[in-house]
Amino acid sequence: MSQHHVIPFKTYMKVAAALVALTFLTVICHELHLGPLAGPVAFLIAAVKAALVLLYFMHLKYDNMQNRVIFGSGLIFLLLLIGFSALDIWTRVQSMSTL
Amino acid sequence: MTTNVSHGEHHHSHHFDSAEHEYSSDKEGLWLFMVTEILMFGGLFVAYAIFHSIYPEMFSEGASHLDWRMGFINTLVLITSSLTMALGIFYNQQNQPKKAFWNLIATILLGCCFLVIKYLEYSGKFHHGIYPGRFLDMAVVNPVHQNLGLYFGLYFCMTGLHGIHVVIGMSLIGWVAVRTYKGHFNSHYYTPVEGVGIFWHIVDLIWIFLFPLLYLVG
Numbered sequence: 618m619s620q621h622h623v624i625p626f627k628t629y630m631k632v633a634a635a636l637v638a639l640t641f642l643t644v645i646c647h648e649l650h651l652g653p654l655a656g657p658v659a660f661l662i663a664a665v666k667a668a669l670v671l672l673y674f675m676h677l678k679y680d681n682m683q684n685r686v687i688f689g690s691g692l693i694f695l696l697l698l699i700g701f702s703a704l705d706i707w708t709r710v711q712s713m714s715t716l
Numbered sequence: 717m718t719t720n721v722s723h724g725e726h727h728h729s730h731h732f733d734s735a736e737h738e739y740s741s742d743k744e745g746l747w748l749f750m751v752t753e754i755l756m757f758g759g760l761f762v763a764y765a766i767f768h769s770i771y772p773e774m775f776s777e778g779a780s781h782l783d784w785r786m787g788f789i790n791t792l793v794l795i796t797s798s799l800t801m802a803l804g805i806f807y808n809q810q811n812q813p814k815k816a817f818w819n820l821i822a823t824i825l826l827g828c829c830f831l832v833i834k835y836l837e838y839s840g841k842f843h844h845g846i847y848p849g850r851f852l853d854m855a856v857v858n859p860v861h862q863n864l865g866l867y868f869g870l871y872f873c874m875t876g877l878h879g880i881h882v883v884i885g886m887s888l889i890g891w892v893a894v895r896t897y898k899g900h901f902n903s904h905y906y907t908p909v910e911g912v913g914i915f916w917h918i919v920d921l922i923w924i925f926l927f928p929l930l931y932l933v934g
Contacts, residue, residue, distance in 0.1 A: 659928035702762050
């Protein structure tokens, strides 16, 4: 078997340190009480952390195009689910129950 | 097949052209499996998003019942376990099975640590009458919002399904740890460790989203 790409030890340590730092950042943002921005900010930090895990710990950065497309397809279907659900909820006509 | 091979050397199955072919097919299958995992949890996340947009105050009340410090510590535990898991693969790639073995054992212990904290949280919730859905004890909890059980339905389903994944992941890591100890893996063949690693990291990845959504934003 040909040699696979081996991610250096240092890179793993840096990624882990970044993940810990971002976890602290999540809590700091929570303590700042950002109001309506709290949700999006927390989600954005989580997305950055998820990207780090995917690219380095799960080796997706050095994986072949096929596996990246497979992961991307999952993400697209998830976005479809979220998108159409959001459309459904936001376009509902509010009406009071007669019960 | 070829003769004169040393003990423990891996041979690719006969239906693959080469070891590289086998490795890439295994990983393709794993990523397809990861997509099903993402979509399974994705459904729960969408349910969370919908009900959160309809009942934002009720979700804040639900989150106020959770201790974010517990979720915070568990996030750090899982991130550390992801690092040790990655190192378990790294040392197998470096032909250092002993170091790989101990990193895998550390990963299992951190998984135990996560479950112990989760157990403390769950038992605390049950003690205060907090159960999912209609089982929530209204007399004991006395919630401001009458549908608080909905939040805890999502809480217990999401963290419960995640917890089952942690248990399965720990068992799989135990399996590859034993095989690492027996010297089944080397820089040319470590596919099972790589696959179990990807599964363990997706468990960590899901928790990365669960922590802020359930404990902080509410």
